Amino acid sequence: MTIGAMMLLEALGAVAAGLLGALTGLGGGIVIVPMLTLLFHVDIRYAIGASLVSVIATSSGAAAAYVREGYTNVRVGMLLEVATTSGAILGAIVAGYVSTSVVAVIFGGVLLFSAWRGARPIAEHVTSDPPDRLATRLRLNGTYPSLQGERAYTVRHVPGGLALMAVAGGISGLLGIGSGVVKVLAMDQAMGLPFKVSTTTSNFMIGVTAAASAGVYLHRGYIDPALAFPVMIGVLAGALLGARLLTGARTATLRKVFTVVLVLIAVEMLYKGLTGGI
Amino acid sequence: MPSGRARWTDERVEQWIGMLLRWGVMLSAAVASLGALVYVARYGGSHVSYATFHRVPPGLDSVGGVLRGALALRSRWVMQLGLLLLIATPVARVALSLVSFALQRDRTYMVMTALVLALLLFGLVGPGF
Numbered sequence: 001m002t003i004g005a006m007m008l009l010e011a012l013g014a015v016a017a018g019l020l021g022a023l024t025g026l027g028g029g030i031v032i033v034p035m036l037t038l039l040f041h042v043d044i045r046y047a048i049g050a051s052l053v054s055v056i057a058t059s060s061g062a063a064a065a066y067v068r069e070g071y072t073n074v075r076v077g078m079l080l081e082v083a084t085t086s087g088a089i090l091g092a093i094v095a096g097y098v099s100t101s102v103v104a105v106i107f108g109g110v111l112l113f114s115a116w117r118g119a120r121p122i123a124e125h126v127t128s129d130p131p132d133r134l135a136t137r138l139r140l141n142g143t144y145p146s147l148q149g150e151r152a153y154t155v156r157h158v159p160g161g162l163a164l165m166a167v168a169g170g171i172s173g174l175l176g177i178g179s180g181v182v183k184v185l186a187m188d189q190a191m192g193l194p195f196k197v198s199t200t201t202s203n204f205m206i207g208v209t210a211a212a213s214a215g216v217y218l219h220r221g222y223i224d225p226a227l228a229f230p231v232m233i234g235v236l237a238g239a240l241l242g243a244r245l246l247t248g249a250r251t252a253t254l255r256k257v258f259t260v261v262l263v264l265i266a267v268e269m270l271y272k273g274l275t276g277g278i
Numbered sequence: 279m280p281s282g283r284a285r286w287t288d289e290r291v292e293q294w295i296g297m298l299l300r301w302g303v304m305l306s307a308a309v310a311s312l313g314a315l316v317y318v319a320r321y322g323g324s325h326v327s328y329a330t331f332h333r334v335p336p337g338l339d340s341v342g343g344v345l346r347g348a349l350a351l352r353s354r355w356v357m358q359l360g361l362l363l364l365i366a367t368p369v370a371r372v373a374l375s376l377v378s379f380a381l382q383r384d385r386t387y388m389v390m391t392a393l394v395l396a397l398l399l400f401g402l403v404g405p406g407f
Contacts, residue, residue: 004322007314029321043331060367064300074292075387078375082390087311092401123309138386174302207299207368208394214365215401219340221333226317226326229310232361236307249324 003226010227011234018058018238023246023257026118028235029055029177033107034265037278042043042116042227044278049222052211052214054235055178059207062243063235065199073142076155076187077204080165084183084209087169092213096220097172104273106172107175111266114181119259132156144197153194161191168237173213178206280405284288291378295371302367353402369398 013035014028021028029051036047058138066072067193095103131141131154140155164186183202187193193201217223272278336342337356344362345353372395379387 001325001327002323003326004318006326007318007322018310040328045331046328053364056368057307058363059366060299060303062305064296067299068296070289070292072292074295074375078387078394081372081394089401108376147355180399181294182315184330206374208398211365211368212398215398215404218362218365219376219404221339223339223358223361224312224328224334225310225338225354225361227328228361229314230355232364233307233311236303 001141006040007226007230010036011230012203013039014054014231014234015238015241018054018235018240019245020238020254021058021235021240022239022242022262024118024255026114026177026255026258026262027055027180028058028239030111030114031265032231033176034111034269036076036227036231037104039267039273043218043268046074046224046227047155047215048095048103049224049254050228051176051209052191052217053175053223053228054181054232055068055172055210056189056207056214057232057236058098059203059210060080061239063200063204063207065243066203071196072205073140073193073201075138076140076141076191076193076197077201079138079158080161080183080186080201081205083162083165083206084169084205085212087166087171088209089216091173091175092216092221093173094170095098096216100278101273101276103174104269105278106171106265108152108270108273109132110175110177110179111153111262111269112173115259115262115266117185118262120253129143131184132152132158134158142168142197144194151194153197154192156192157190159202160184164190169209173216176213176217178203178210180206180263217231227245254278286378289377295374297366298371298374300371302398305368306363308360309363310357310404313348313353313356313358317357320353323371358406365402368393369402372398 017028017031032051032054033047036042037044042265083237135155135158143152167178168182180202182200188195337347338358342357344358348359376391376395379391
């Protein structure tokens with residue numbers, strides 16, 4: 001294929017990925033690597049490099065809006081970024097020493113996990129527990145805008161949250177994805193943050209986490225601009241379009257469809273990884 | 279009149295962070311698009327395959343190399359400079375947070391933010407692995 005045609009097709013595929021990711025709230029990054037490797041037959045190392053760059057673009061683009069709306073807890077984000085960036089650099093280093101088949105198998109597992117998490121209904125829980133002493137000392141408790149005005153929330157299980165975040169960072173660095181699913185799990189389930197605060201703070205951290213491993217990948221020669229640029233601009237356009245369409249879109253059905261898609265590509269990644277096809 | 283330090287409230291800094299992220303993404307997309315236009319016009323018709331991995335050409339894999347190539351107006355390097363600006367955007371965001379915590383005299387968060395910034399710079403200009 002010629003360079004021009006390849007760049008155009010990749011950009012179009014990335015628009016679809018970004019659009020689906022924004023509409024389902026599951027992020028587009030997770031389907032970029034499978035799309036490039038399974039559909040375009042790109043070596044998984046180039047695919048991971050391109051995916052990381054696109055993850056930084058969508059995270060930063062969306063965070064710009066969320067931070068100003070007051071949902072993001074910048075202090076929680078800053079604290080947890082210590083864990084995610086450490087994990088991300090470690091994950092990126094490890095990626096250089098394991099075979100691409102192993103990376104593909106782990107990727108398949110993470111896809112299955114994301115599909116399982118994505119299929120569950122979103123439950124907004126209210127924390128009535130007394131605030132954690134460590135969280136109070138670190139001034140992590142905050143407020144967020146709701147229909148009834150500013151609502152206060154408290155944070156708990158800080159060490160557990162940090163540990164889960166290091167894992168999220170490691171997965172992000174190893175696979176070139178944002179691993180927002182694990183980040184939200186840590187904040188929403190373990191630390192008891194409101195769902196909207198968890199998702200926006202997760203998104204806020206994804207850019208920094210991805211930037212940490214992107215540096216390592218750049219030095220390893222994984223980031224080819226002729227591949228990474230069309231993917232980045234496509235995902236960004238798709239995500240922006242998705243955010244526009246989000247109001248009034250029937251996302252429940254779309255989430256179900258996307259979950260099935262995730263399972264299908266997970267199976268293909270696992271198969272290719274186990275048979276040495278990747 | 280607000281004093282110099284009162285201007286660095288959490289809410290104010292959050293507004294600036296939002297602006298920094300927005301402009302960072304727009305600038306990097308613009309630079310990379312310029313490079314891509316020239317690149318496609320010149321090499322768009324030649325054939326390419328990414329099926330087998332061989333590192334990107336030397337110079338595309340380091341901050342210094344990318345800067346030198348972009349200054350020489352080589353299109354593929356200008357594209358990479360755009361991507362590098364994108365990677366630098368969250369780094370700049372962390373640096374801005376560090377300044378704000380320093381001005382708020384918040385020791386704990388200064389240490390944390392400095393650690394994150396060090397890790398980011400280590401990844402970006404460090405030894406590579």
